[in-house]
Each structure stands twice: as C-alpha cells, then as structure tokens.
Amino acid sequence: MNTLYVASGGGGDALGALLARGVLEPDAEGRALVSTCAWERLRIDPVPGPRSRGDFIGLRLIDGVRAEISTSADTLPSGRSVLPRLAGDVDARLVLHDFAGGAIGLGRQLTHFARALGADALTVVDVGGDIVARGDEAGLLSPLADSLTLAAALDVDLPVRLAVLGPGVDGELSAEQVTAILRDVGGKRAGELVAADVDRLRDPLSWHPTEATTLAAAAAYGLRGAVEMRRGHAPVPVTEESAAVWLVEDLDARDFPLARALRDTRSLGNAESIIRTIAVDELDYERRRARQRREDPPPTLTATELARDGVARGASHITTRRLLEATSGDVPSYESARFEGLGLWALDALARG
Numbered sequence: 001m002n003t004l005y006v007a008s009g010g011g012g013d014a015l016g017a018l019l020a021r022g023v024l025e026p027d028a029e030g031r032a033l034v035s036t037c038a039w040e041r042l043r044i045d046p047v048p049g050p051r052s053r054g055d056f057i058g059l060r061l062i063d064g065v066r067a068e069i070s071t072s073a074d075t076l077p078s079g080r081s082v083l084p085r086l087a088g089d090v091d092a093r094l095v096l097h098d099f100a101g102g103a104i105g106l107g108r109q110l111t112h113f114a115r116a117l118g119a120d121a122l123t124v125v126d127v128g129g130d131i132v133a134r135g136d137e138a139g140l141l142s143p144l145a146d147s148l149t150l151a152a153a154l155d156v157d158l159p160v161r162l163a164v165l166g167p168g169v170d171g172e173l174s175a176e177q178v179t180a181i182l183r184d185v186g187g188k189r190a191g192e193l194v195a196a197d198v199d200r201l202r203d204p205l206s207w208h209p210t211e212a213t214t215l216a217a218a219a220a221y222g223l224r225g226a227v228e229m230r231r232g233h234a235p236v237p238v239t240e241e242s243a244a245v246w247l248v249e250d251l252d253a254r255d256f257p258l259a260r261a262l263r264d265t266r267s268l269g270n271a272e273s274i275i276r277t278i279a280v281d282e283l284d285y286e287r288r289r290a291r292q293r294r295e296d297p298p299p300t301l302t303a304t305e306l307a308r309d310g311v312a313r314g315a316s317h318i319t320t321r322r323l324l325e326a327t328s329g330d331v332p333s334y335e336s337a338r339f340e341g342l343g344l345w346a347l348d349a350l351a352r353g
Contacts, residue, residue: 001159003122004110015086016127024247037099046293047080048287056081070084093117100268102267121159128165129166130170130173133172139172141171147262150259151265167179167182182248201217219239226315228322272284311347317346317347318344337350
C-alpha cells in the first residue's frame with residue numbers, strides 16, 4: 001500500500017511520522033507522504049492556536065488546492081512556522097491540513113490529499129499517545145488536535161490505522177496509561193526505533209523544537225533517565241519503551257470517546273465547545289499563556305539555577321524548549337552538555353556552570 005501518514009498534532013508529529021514509518025515500513029521505497037497541521041509553540045508563533053492554510057503563502061498546488069509545503073512557503077506575518085524549513089530537511093512530501101472546517105472539513109481534505117497523491121491507506125501518528133485518552137486523565141493537556149484528526153480520519157473511505165510513537169514521552173498520560181489503553185483497543189507493539197532510524201533524521205532533530213519526538217529519538221540512542229519539560233510538572237521518564245511504536249489496525253470509533261464526540265463538527269469553534277465539556281481545551285490554555293506572557297511574565301533563572309532545581313526534582317536532562325522558556329534564551333554555548341546533538345541537555349553538566 002501507498003500510505004499517507006497523518007501527523008495528529010503538528011510538526012513534531014510529522015517528524016514522528018517519518019520515524020514511525022521506518023519501523024512500520026522498513027522496506028518502503030519512494031518519498032514519504034505526510035499531512036500535518038501548523039500549530040507552533042507560543043515562543044515561535046505568539047498567536048494562540050493552529051494556523052489555517054489561508055495563513056500561508058507559497059504553498060504548492062495539490063490537484064488544484066494550495067496545500068503542499070515547500071521551502072519557499074511562509075506564514076503571514078512571516079517566520080511563524082517551522083514547516084517550510086522541515087520540508088527542506090526531510091525526504092518527504094509535506095502537505096498542510098487545517099481544522100477550520102472541523103472534523104468533517106478535515107476529512108474532506110485528507111480524502112483529497114490521498115486521492116491526489118495516490119495513497120490507498122492512512123496511518124494517523126501521535127507521539128506520546130494522548131490521542132487514546134478517555135478525557136478524565138489528570139495529566140491530559142492537549143487532546144483537541146489529536147482527537148479532531150482521528151475523528152476526521154475515521155470517516156475517510158480508506159483503510160485507517162493508528163500508530164503511537166513513544167508512549168508517555170509527551171509528558172501527559174504516563175507510558176503505563178497509554179499502553180494499557182492501547183492493549184484494550186487491540187493495539188500491538190510493532191517494534192521500536194533504533195539508532196539507524198534516528199540517524200536518517202538527525203539534521204531536523206538537531207534544530208526542531210519538538211520535545212516529545214526528541215525524547216523518543218534520544219531513547220533510541222540509549223538515553224535513560226527523566227527529562228524536565230514543563231514548569232510545574234514532574235520530569236518525564238525515558239525508558240526502553242520510550243522508543244516503542246504501537247499500532248492499532250482495526251479502528252472502532254467507539255474505542256475513542258473524544259474522537260467520536262468530534263466526528264460531526266464543522267468548525268474549530270464547534271470542536272472547542274465540545275472538547276471543553278469532556279476534557280481540556282489546549283487552545284484555552286494557550287490563550288491564557290499568551291495573556292500571561294504579556295501581562296505577568298514569569299521570573300527567569302540562569303541555566304545553572306534551573307539545572308540545580310531540575311536535579312533536585314529528580315531530572316537527569318532538560319529540553320531546549322524548557323531551557324529557553326525559563327531562562328529567556330540562556331542556552332549554554334558549549335556542546336558537551338548536549339545529548340547526541342539533540343534538543344536535550346544533561347543537567348549535571350549545566351549545574352556545574
């Protein structure tokens with residue numbers, strides 16, 4: 001089969017989709033096909049929420065629709081997406097989907113892309129696994145994009161499967177919670193990343209701001225420990241399971257309550273109003289964060305102070321994103337503390353200053 005990989009949560013999941021493809025289709029030939037949304041962290045794009053295709057210029061035509069991301073594509077205002085740079089760093093065709101039309105509109109986009117690109121199957125990819133959440137988990141932070149993507153894919157008239165890379169690496173549901181749900185819905189452990197899989201994507205992983213995909217890649221390189229990712233949250237464990245790829249091949253909408261609740265939505269606002277009643281809306285969270293950044297920015301620390309605090313909390317490493325957010329850009333100039341050239345830093349080295 002020629003598969004369209006659908007990144008459920010944006011650019012980090014697009015990289016995760018390419019890593020997962022190496023495990024699921026080790027003998028695949030030709031360029032990968034990946035559809036992704038554009039939803040950047042506030043540090044990159046200060047406008048909360050996902051971008052629509054109308055926010056981009058320079059998208060290439062896909063059967064009459066401007067959707068393929070190229071290195072010359074950009075947002076308005078400019079520079080608010082890492083997707084054009086990613087398009088130049090990976091051997092894949094990246095197409096942009098959006099959530100403006102809710103699950104129904106997104107389903108039409110995916111159907112169009114699959115037909116235009118000659119794909120005869122979809123694989124939805126989530127890094128971390130919160131896509132399988134029930135909605136009441138205490139650690140759940142960002143179910144909207146994932147569940148809306150799955151809801152749309154379930155109504156595409158093609159074989160659809162779900163892949164989860166790195167259970168628990170997104171710092172939301174624990175690995176144990178994710179794998180328990182995956183087993184309940186018929187999921188199987190399909191394999192795990194190895195160093196050679198990561199080597200093929202070493203360049204984009206060295207600069208991309210994704211945290212979850214970086215943890216999965218680092219696990220394949222042998223990292224074990226706990227990583228500081230979010231203020232106020234416990235460090236995220238990195239184990240052998242952090243590099244695992246799980247696969248659910250026979251999807252039943254009844255097994256995914258959040259996706260099922262969003263299947264009939266026709267706008268992002270409609271989807272938000274539903275998700276608020278059954279889980280948490282990450283767009284509301286981003287709006288609060290954006291307002292806080294303007295009105296009451298958090299105090300900053302030095303990298304050394306942050307590292308010592310992380311060690312006291314039981315962390316062994318910290319992500320570049322967390323380092324940048326907490327120190328206002330105080331990233332160490334020396335590379336010896338950086339793990340394998342990825343976006344992770346060893347706290348013991350940083351703590352020594």
